[in-house]
Amino acid sequence: MLTVNRESKVSLTQQVYEQIRDGIFEQKFSEGEKLPSTRELASSLGISRNVCLEAFDRLIAEGYLDVKPRSGTYIAKGITFQREQEQPRPVFPTKGSNLPKDVIDFRAANPAMDHFPRNTWGRLSKEVCRDTPEAAFAYSGSEGVKKLREVLSQYLLKIRGVRCHADQIIITSGATQALYMISKLIADRNDQFIAVEDPVTDEMRQIFSLAGAEVHPVPADEGGIIPESLPLHRKPSFLFVIPSHQFPLGGTLSIQRRVKLMEYSRKMDTYIVEDDYDSEFTYEGVPVHSIQGLNPERVLYVGTFSKILSPALRIGYAVLPPHLVGRFRELKWYTDRHTSSLEQLVLARFIEEGYLDRHVRHMKKIYKKRRETLTESLREHFPDAKIIGQAAGMHLVVEFPQVVFSKEIKELLCETGVLVYPVEDYSLNKGVHQHKVVLGYGSLTEKRIEEGVKRLSEGLQKYM
Numbered sequence: 001m002l003t004v005n006r007e008s009k010v011s012l013t014q015q016v017y018e019q020i021r022d023g024i025f026e027q028k029f030s031e032g033e034k035l036p037s038t039r040e041l042a043s044s045l046g047i048s049r050n051v052c053l054e055a056f057d058r059l060i061a062e063g064y065l066d067v068k069p070r071s072g073t074y075i076a077k078g079i080t081f082q083r084e085q086e087q088p089r090p091v092f093p094t095k096g097s098n099l100p101k102d103v104i105d106f107r108a109a110n111p112a113m114d115h116f117p118r119n120t121w122g123r124l125s126k127e128v129c130r131d132t133p134e135a136a137f138a139y140s141g142s143e144g145v146k147k148l149r150e151v152l153s154q155y156l157l158k159i160r161g162v163r164c165h166a167d168q169i170i171i172t173s174g175a176t177q178a179l180y181m182i183s184k185l186i187a188d189r190n191d192q193f194i195a196v197e198d199p200v201t202d203e204m205r206q207i208f209s210l211a212g213a214e215v216h217p218v219p220a221d222e223g224g225i226i227p228e229s230l231p232l233h234r235k236p237s238f239l240f241v242i243p244s245h246q247f248p249l250g251g252t253l254s255i256q257r258r259v260k261l262m263e264y265s266r267k268m269d270t271y272i273v274e275d276d277y278d279s280e281f282t283y284e285g286v287p288v289h290s291i292q293g294l295n296p297e298r299v300l301y302v303g304t305f306s307k308i309l310s311p312a313l314r315i316g317y318a319v320l321p322p323h324l325v326g327r328f329r330e331l332k333w334y335t336d337r338h339t340s341s342l343e344q345l346v347l348a349r350f351i352e353e354g355y356l357d358r359h360v361r362h363m364k365k366i367y368k369k370r371r372e373t374l375t376e377s378l379r380e381h382f383p384d385a386k387i388i389g390q391a392a393g394m395h396l397v398v399e400f401p402q403v404v405f406s407k408e409i410k411e412l413l414c415e416t417g418v419l420v421y422p423v424e425d426y427s428l429n430k431g432v433h434q435h436k437v438v439l440g441y442g443s444l445t446e447k448r449i450e451e452g453v454k455r456l457s458e459g460l461q462k463y464m
C-alpha cells in the first residue's frame with residue numbers, strides 16, 4: 001500500500017513515516033492492525049531496511065505504533081478519531097481586500113515609509129546586538145527597558161511638557177495596547193462608560209468597547225471637544241481626548257477648553273486619557289503642550305512611535321499617575337510579558353544620540369510639503385471646498401458643500417481609483433459631518449497626492 005518517490009526532496013524515511021501516520025488519520029489503517037515487518041516492507045518498496053527501521057522507531061516513539069515482542073508491530077490503540085465534517089465557513093473580508101490595483105489611498109494611518117531611517121536603525125541594531133550585556137536577551141520587566149524610559153521622560157518633558165518620572169512610564173506595543181489596557185484596568189464592566197470625542201477613530205472606539213465599557217459620545221467641533229457637552233448625569237470611568245490634534249477633525253484644544261476639562265475631571269472625580277499620537281509634526285506656530293502637564297494625577301498620557309517613526313516597530317507608551325503603575329505593569333505582564341527589549345534598546349540609542357530630533361526635523365519638511373501639495377491641488381480643483389484642521393500631523397479634513405459622502409459615493413470614487421474617508425464613518429451621532437472627508441497624506445508622494453485629487457475631482461464630477 002505504501003510507495004516511495006526517489007526523485008522527491010523529502011527523505012525516504014520521512015516519506016515512510018508520513019504515509020503511515022497520515023494513513024492512520026485517514027483511517028486506511030485500523031487500530032490493532034498488524035503492519036508488515038520492516039524487512040518485508042523494505043523489500044516490497046525496494047529500499048534499505050534501515051530506512052524502515054528508522055521510520056518505525058519514530059512512529060513507536062510518538063505513540064502511533066506498538067511493538068509486541070516475538071509477534072510484530074501494530075497500529076496503537078486509542079489514536080484514531082472521527083474527524084469533524086468540514087463546514088464551509090464565511091471568509092471575513094479584511095481591511096484593504098478587493099481594492100482595485102493602483103488605487104490612491106488617502107487613509108490617515110501610515111507615515112512616510114519611504115523615509116524610514118533604515119541605515120541608522122540598521123547600524124544601531126547591530127551595535128545593540130554586539131554591545132549589550134547578556135542579561136538584555138532574557139525576559140525583562142514588563143514596564144520596559146529602563147534606559148528607554150529614562151530617555152523618554154526627558155524627551156517628553158522637553159518636547160511635550162509631560163511631567164513624569166521614568167518609573168511612571170510603561171512601554172507598550174503601540175498606543176493601541178496602552179489604550180486597551182487602560183480600559184481593562186479602569187473601565188472593564190458594562191455598567192461603566194467612557195466618554196469619547198465624537199467623531200473619533202473607529203479603531204479606538206472599538207478598543208474601548210472590546211474592553212467591556214459602554215462608549216458615550218461628546219461632540220467635538222473644529223476646536224476639539226466641547227466641554228459644555230460633557231456628561232454630568234453619570235461619572236465616566238475616563239474621558240478620552242486627543243487635545244493636540246483631534247482625530248479626525250484636526251483641531252487643537254484651546255487653553256480655555258483645557259481648563260474646563262481639568263475642572264470637569266476634578267468635579268466628577270474621574271480620569272482623562274490623552275492620546276498624543278502625531279503632535280510633533282506641527283507646521284505653523286509652536287506645538288501646544290500636553291494636558292498631562294496641567295494635572296499629572298488625573299491625566300493618563302498615551303504616546304506612540306508609530307507616526308513619528310514607523311508602526312512596524314510596535315512601540316508606544318503610557319505615562320500613568322503613580323498609583324496606577326503597579327496594576328498596569330501586572331496586566332502588561334499577563335498580556336505579553338513585555339515589548340521587545342532589543343527594539344527598545346535600539347530606540348533608546350536612537351533618541352539619545354540625537355537621531356530622533358533630526359528625523360522629526362527632516363520629516364516635518366516632507367510632511368509640510370505634502371500638505372501644501374494637497375491643499376494647493378484641492379484649491380485648484382475645488383475652489384469652494386473648505387479645508388479644516390490645524391496645520392499639523394498627516395491628515396486634514398475637507399468640506400465639500402455640494403457633496404454628501406454616502407457609501408455609494410465612496411464606492412464610486414474607489415472605482416475611479418481613489419479612496420477617501422468620510423468623517424461620518426468616524427461619527428457616533430450621524431448626520432452632523434456628511435459633507436466632510438478625511439484625507440491622509442503622510443504616506444503619499446506629491447505626485448500621488450496630485451493624481452489622487454485629480455481622480456477625486458473626476459469621480460465627484462460623475463456624481464454632480
Ligand SMILES: Cc1ncc(COP(=O)(O)O)c(C=O)c1O
Pocket residue numbers: 108109173174175176177201204242247275277303304305306311315316
Ligand atoms: C488616534 C490614534 N492614536 C494612536 C494611534 C497609533 O496606534 P499604535 O501606536 O498602536 O500604532 C492611531 C493609529 O492610527 C490613532 O489613530
